[in-house]
Amino acid sequence: MGPSRIRFELERAGVVPLPGRSAVYRALVRHGLVQARKRRRRREDYRRWERPRAMDLWQMDVMGRVFLADGTEVKIVTGIDDHSRFVVCAAAVMRATARPVCQALTAALRRYGIPGQILTDNGKVFTARFGPGPGPVMSDRICAENGIKHLLTKPYSPTTTGKVERLHKTMRAEFFRAADGKYATLAGLQAALDAWVSDYNTARPHQSCGGRPPVERFRLAGRNKEAAEDGPAPVPVTPPAKTQRPPGVSRWVNAHGKISLGGFTYAAGASYAGEPVEAVVTGGLVDIVHAGVVIATHAQRFRADQADRAPRMQVARRARDATAGLTVTRLANVGGVVSFAGTDYQCGRRWARQSVEVSIVAGSVQLSKDGKIIRVHPIRHDRARELGAFANPKGRPRRKNSATGNVT
Numbered sequence: 001m002g003p004s005r006i007r008f009e010l011e012r013a014g015v016v017p018l019p020g021r022s023a024v025y026r027a028l029v030r031h032g033l034v035q036a037r038k039r040r041r042r043r044e045d046y047r048r049w050e051r052p053r054a055m056d057l058w059q060m061d062v063m064g065r066v067f068l069a070d071g072t073e074v075k076i077v078t079g080i081d082d083h084s085r086f087v088v089c090a091a092a093v094m095r096a097t098a099r100p101v102c103q104a105l106t107a108a109l110r111r112y113g114i115p116g117q118i119l120t121d122n123g124k125v126f127t128a129r130f131g132p133g134p135g136p137v138m139s140d141r142i143c144a145e146n147g148i149k150h151l152l153t154k155p156y157s158p159t160t161t162g163k164v165e166r167l168h169k170t171m172r173a174e175f176f177r178a179a180d181g182k183y184a185t186l187a188g189l190q191a192a193l194d195a196w197v198s199d200y201n202t203a204r205p206h207q208s209c210g211g212r213p214p215v216e217r218f219r220l221a222g223r224n225k226e227a228a229e230d231g232p233a234p235v236p237v238t239p240p241a242k243t244q245r246p247p248g249v250s251r252w253v254n255a256h257g258k259i260s261l262g263g264f265t266y267a268a269g270a271s272y273a274g275e276p277v278e279a280v281v282t283g284g285l286v287d288i289v290h291a292g293v294v295i296a297t298h299a300q301r302f303r304a305d306q307a308d309r310a311p312r313m314q315v316a317r318r319a320r321d322a323t324a325g326l327t328v329t330r331l332a333n334v335g336g337v338v339s340f341a342g343t344d345y346q347c348g349r350r351w352a353r354q355s356v357e358v359s360i361v362a363g364s365v366q367l368s369k370d371g372k373i374i375r376v377h378p379i380r381h382d383r384a385r386e387l388g389a390f391a392n393p394k395g396r397p398r399r400k401n402s403a404t405g406n407v408t
Helices: 003-012 023-028 100-114 137-146 159-178 186-202 215-219 385-389
Strands: 057-067 075-082 087-093 117-120 149-152 248-253 256-259 264-267 276-282 287-291 293-299 329-331 335-338 343-346 355-361 364-370 372-378
Touching: 003 023, 057 087, 057 100, 057 159, 075 100, 075 159, 075 186, 087 100, 087 248, 117 159, 137 149, 137 385, 159 186, 186 215, 256 276, 287 335, 329 335, 329 343, 335 355, 343 372
Parallel strands: 057 117, 117 149
Antiparallel strands: 057 075, 075 087, 248 276, 256 264, 276 287, 287 293, 329 355, 335 343, 355 364, 364 372
């Protein structure tokens, strides 16, 4: 259990004052419960992605190094919904060959429905891409028969299926650390694993779901037959009568279950984290709409200086007059870029193939046209090269190719 999970459990228990995550982490390090290690890579180096809704994509894999009481190694066929982190498959098999792996896949499809896509690595049970046979393998045929697009990762790219790999790490830490080698039969191991998966899906908080269990996100798909065996069954809802709503603005619910509108945050619910919603403002109320259903209504909030203020009129921006100074003329290329002192400066595609005046004003490069400022950039060129640039006020003369007659 890490610092984020401990802090969540303390918050759920009503502990006041609630310590921060860093304080919990330092306490764990101080008491020798975790080892302080420097992060190998910065988080900005990772390219993070997530599908916008549940049942769009499943990630599937096979996990090994799991043992029964007599030392027999078994495999775990795992599958997780990319958006909701809901575990759709966790089947223990004696051997990870085509038949048992595909049986686990079809069982998941019968229970939860048909996803749009399935992402796997290049294992031989999933694809004939690197196998000796011509293919397709059994899993490919199952996907094709059910209209599922089967996606494959690049070779040696385990981070592409990072969500299911992270599930393996959680399984080992929270279940197999105590259960490995404990059960004598495959059936006993499967029953215990099913109980852990049910708790993972319906009760265990997940950081990617705003501290809510994955089942709350997964139910938004509306395709699963039953969210989990031990979870409460979905209550059938009568569709509301369609009414004409005024146009709203689109927002994405953040990890805390909130949206931002007009400089204020409004709660939509942690279970909608990562979901697209529409914010509609009418009569001093802010309605948050998801999939055509109002999920939250709030009183519209204003700052103290906005309460009695009418909506502002659109004011057309007026170009400023260019500052007088030593000026040279340059021709913008097709991308709207001019060159000055060996450095490119962007003036915009609107001015492509047009003459633009370049001047140095107060430590900045000023670009103007017909006496009106286009853009102002900080100086990025070598100041020692300005003399040569100003020596050619109309730019370097173009040479004519005598053989073709073209100007170069």
